[in-house]
Amino acid sequence: xxxxxxSGGGLVQAGGxxxxxxxxxxxxFSASSMGWYRQAPGKQRELVATITSGDSTVYTDxxxxxxxxxxxxxxxTVYLLMNSLKPxxxxxxxxxxxxxxxxxxxxxxxxxxxx
Numbered sequence: 001x002x003x004x005x006x007s008g009g010g011l012v013q014a015g016g017x018x019x020x021x022x023x024x025x026x027x028x029f030s031a032s033s034m035g036w037y038r039q040a041p042g043k044q045r046e047l048v049a050t051i052t053s054g055d056s057t058v059y060t061d062x063x064x065x066x067x068x069x070x071x072x073x074x075x076x077t078v079y080l081l082m083n084s085l086k087p088x089x090x091x092x093x094x095x096x097x098x099x100x101x102x103x104x105x106x107x108x109x110x111x112x113x114x115x
Contacts, residue, residue, distance in 0.1 A: 002026040002104045004095045009109030012085055016113070020080040022095030022106055032099040034071055034078040038111070040091040048093070049080060062088070085113045 008020040020036065035050035049059045049069040057069055068081040078095065090113050095106035 002097070004097060004104055004106035006093065006095050006106045006109040009093060009111045011112045011114065014086055014113055014115050016085050017081070017083045018085065018111060020082070020093055020095075020109060020111075022078045024076045024078070024095075024097055027097055027104065028099065029076040029097075030073040032097045034069075035096040035098070036069060036078075036080045037094045037096055038089075038091040039094070039108075040088075043091075045094065050096075051078065082111070085111075087113045087115045089113050 003025045005023045006020060008018060010018060012018055031053050033050060033052045036048040037045050038048050039045040047060055048063055049057060049067055051057050051069045051071050059067060066084045071078045090111060092108040093111050094108045097104045
């Protein structure tokens with residue numbers, strides 16, 4: 001059974017930092033692409049960042065230079081370091097794992113940035 005468990009969300013003031021973690025089990029983690037998505041109230045879920053099995057990364061434009069995605073294959077964990085947070089970064093952040101035609105999602109962790 002695949003499980004993706006996010007942690008690290010919370011309430012932070014604008015300009016602050018948070019680090020999200022996603023611990024994966026039940027998948028071939030090192031062979032999977034991992035990603036972070038977010039969903040703000042009333043909006044669709046959107047891509048934040050992804051990292052492939054070969055450590056190639058992609059970021060949505062609004063987080064470039066502020067967020068960093070990384071992975072630790074020994075720990076089956078993917079991270080999202082978020083610096084210089086803005087109120088518009090508020091939302092539920094979801095971890096995603098993808099391999100071949102399969103996709104798996106975590107339950108999400110709330111990030112709230114106050115102005």
